[in-house]
Amino acid sequence: MKSKSKKILKEILTDWKHWFGWLLTTGALILVFSFLPSEFMQSYIKIGLTTFSVIVIVDIFKHIWGLQ
Secondary structure, three states, X not given: XXXXXXXXXXXXXXXXXXXXXXXXXXXXXXXXXXXXXXHHOOOHHHHHHHHHHHHHHHHHHHHHOOOO
């Protein structure tokens, strides 16, 4: 089971389409957040990195559990 997970993880992290999708989704969410009042926006970088991390982790788990 662990070797299957490692294989899937390696496949996901080396596929340019995943990186493109992750970056595109992160950019779109940051753009949406940028329309909020400034008191809700602490930092574009902080929100961007957090959003990117969550998107990547969720996508990896979806692939490992076979949901995609």
